[in-house]
Amino acid sequence: MPTIGVLALQGDFREHCQRLRSIGVATREVRLPVHLDGLDGLVLPGGESTTIARLLQRFGLQEPLRERARAGFPLWGTCAGAILLGDAVPGLDRAPLGLLPIMVERNAYGRQIDSFETDLDVPALGAKPFHAVFIRAPRIASVGSGVEVLARHEGDPVIVRRGPLLATTFHPELTSDVRLHDYFMTECVGPAESAAKALPTLAGGSH
Amino acid sequence: MVVETGTITVKSGLAEMLKGGVIMDVVTPEHAQIAQEAGACAVMALERVPADIRKTGGVARMSDPTLIRGIIESVSIPVMAKCRIGHFVEASILQALGVDYIDESEVLTPADEKHHINKWDYTVPFVCGARDLGEALRRTAEGAAMIRTKGEAGTGNIVEAVRHMRAVQGTIRRLRALGDDELGAFAKEQAAPVALLRETRDLGRLPVVNFAAGGVATPADAALMMRLGADGVFVGSGIFKSQEPARMAQAIVQATTHFNDDAILAEISAGLGSAMPGIELSEIPELERLAQRGW
Numbered sequence: 001m002p003t004i005g006v007l008a009l010q011g012d013f014r015e016h017c018q019r020l021r022s023i024g025v026a027t028r029e030v031r032l033p034v035h036l037d038g039l040d041g042l043v044l045p046g047g048e049s050t051t052i053a054r055l056l057q058r059f060g061l062q063e064p065l066r067e068r069a070r071a072g073f074p075l076w077g078t079c080a081g082a083i084l085l086g087d088a089v090p091g092l093d094r095a096p097l098g099l100l101p102i103m104v105e106r107n108a109y110g111r112q113i114d115s116f117e118t119d120l121d122v123p124a125l126g127a128k129p130f131h132a133v134f135i136r137a138p139r140i141a142s143v144g145s146g147v148e149v150l151a152r153h154e155g156d157p158v159i160v161r162r163g164p165l166l167a168t169t170f171h172p173e174l175t176s177d178v179r180l181h182d183y184f185m186t187e188c189v190g191p192a193e194s195a196a197k198a199l200p201t202l203a204g205g206s207h
Numbered sequence: 208m209v210v211e212t213g214t215i216t217v218k219s220g221l222a223e224m225l226k227g228g229v230i231m232d233v234v235t236p237e238h239a240q241i242a243q244e245a246g247a248c249a250v251m252a253l254e255r256v257p258a259d260i261r262k263t264g265g266v267a268r269m270s271d272p273t274l275i276r277g278i279i280e281s282v283s284i285p286v287m288a289k290c291r292i293g294h295f296v297e298a299s300i301l302q303a304l305g306v307d308y309i310d311e312s313e314v315l316t317p318a319d320e321k322h323h324i325n326k327w328d329y330t331v332p333f334v335c336g337a338r339d340l341g342e343a344l345r346r347t348a349e350g351a352a353m354i355r356t357k358g359e360a361g362t363g364n365i366v367e368a369v370r371h372m373r374a375v376q377g378t379i380r381r382l383r384a385l386g387d388d389e390l391g392a393f394a395k396e397q398a399a400p401v402a403l404l405r406e407t408r409d410l411g412r413l414p415v416v417n418f419a420a421g422g423v424a425t426p427a428d429a430a431l432m433m434r435l436g437a438d439g440v441f442v443g444s445g446i447f448k449s450q451e452p453a454r455m456a457q458a459i460v461q462a463t464t465h466f467n468d469d470a471i472l473a474e475i476s477a478g479l480g481s482a483m484p485g486i487e488l489s490e491i492p493e494l495e496r497l498a499q500r501g502w
Binding site: 008009010011012013014015031046047048050051054055058079080091106107111112113114115116117118119120129133134135136153171174175 | 208209210211212213214216217220221223224225226227228243246247248249283284285302305306307308330331332460461463464465468
């Protein structure tokens with residue numbers, strides 16, 4: 001059974017753990033680099049991006065995450081997590097992880113009174129709309145090469161993916177619909193696992 | 208597609224995002240910037256920190272909108288602000304200013320001794336203080352999307368926050384053993400709605416996020432409250448009445464994340480300068496205790 005880490009520096013990591021466990025995935029809370037050992041993927045939850053960015057830096061998680069991402073490690077960021085995955089975030093006073101070529105504008109829909117919920121058409125998840133909760137949400141202003149847009153709200157990308165990296169500007173962990181958690185496991189984590197298993201053979205098999 | 212704002216999901220959703228974080232009391236935009244730099248997940252704008260309200264006395268009210276606007280413009284993290292218990296016009300003004308959360312707070316002088324604000328009327332979410340499970344669920348029934356312990360603000364003494372958190376958690380443990388036929392009598396005892404008690408029993412926790420507040424002065428205090436089951440921590444006077452506010456603020460943020468890691472707590476608690484001077488609870492006459500405001 002795969003084990004997925006959930007970054008637990010700050011934010012709604014408990015909800016991501018619950019959703020993942022409900023679909024039979026083992027989870028681990030990640031607060032320090034050592035907690036990353038042996039994981040098959042990592043979720044960066046919603047929370048306050050300035051807070052999480054500082055704690056990532058203070059506890060030395062940025063470089064280990066960048067190294068793993070270069071080796072094809074699956075990562076999924078929701079809201080604040082999507083901000084941190086981005087490579088251009090105007091106004092964020094710490095460097096984001098810069099793993100996904102997207103420009104993300106923070107609090108782009110206004111203040112809390114403008115936070116909203118709505119249904120999204122997500123063809124990759126089937127015909128049934130996905131109910132999405134946007135809390136002081138960021139906006140993906142532009143996407144770079146190789147980034148696939150899986151859903152839009154009023155023209156703006158709200159689910160994007162490049163290989164094993166997934167980003168959503170809303171909070172699928174706040175609703176009981178687990179289709180995006182399933183999608184992350186089958187489309188991002190699954191292929192990465194197969195590739196990792198195939199690697200020793202391709203490389204000549206040292207063990 | 209239909210777009211809905213101000214729903215309970217959206218209101219309680221912001222509180223979910225604040226979990227594991229520290230919300231700091233600030234009086235000026237300069238304070239707010241220090242708090243954000245230290246890693247606060249939100250700031251709370253108020254006229255005077257509780258320790259000063261206690262010292263100077265008089266009626267404590269909502270902050271001047273100029274200060275609140277200044278704070279909103281100076282940081283990117285959510286900005287909360289306090290209004291007086293029952294003062295629904297202060298609440299409406301705060302909503303118009305664009306604050307992200309309103310604290311209907313016993314720290315300010317109550318405007319109504321009988322009625323809390325009907326928080327369902329607002330698009331902006333509310334947080335309210337509670338001393339026990341019944342009080343927490345009465346506020347939830349009025350539309351509060353987040354609860355915090357009252358503790359005893361401005362004392363730098365954690366004892367009341369511990370009392371209130373233990374009261375809530377202990378009563379939830381008792382509630383979990385009850386059958387449906389016993390909920391009515393329990394609702395009467397707690398003066399709380401049956402439906403919310405049932406929901407709390409089934410979830411095994413409050414239906415909304417529950418933070419600790421009122422007396423947090425050190426990283427160890429923050430970690431203590433987290434281990435007792437708090438979802439996050441409010442720090443009032445504990446930051447800006449300490450010797451080195453920026454360092455204390457940063458240490459409390461880190462302690463709230465690593466509340467279960469004793470080695471890290473030992474490291475971040477070291478060399479912070481003196482915490483705010485505290486007040487022994489027995490020195491505060493019953494009538495001057497802020498926690499007994501509201502019902």
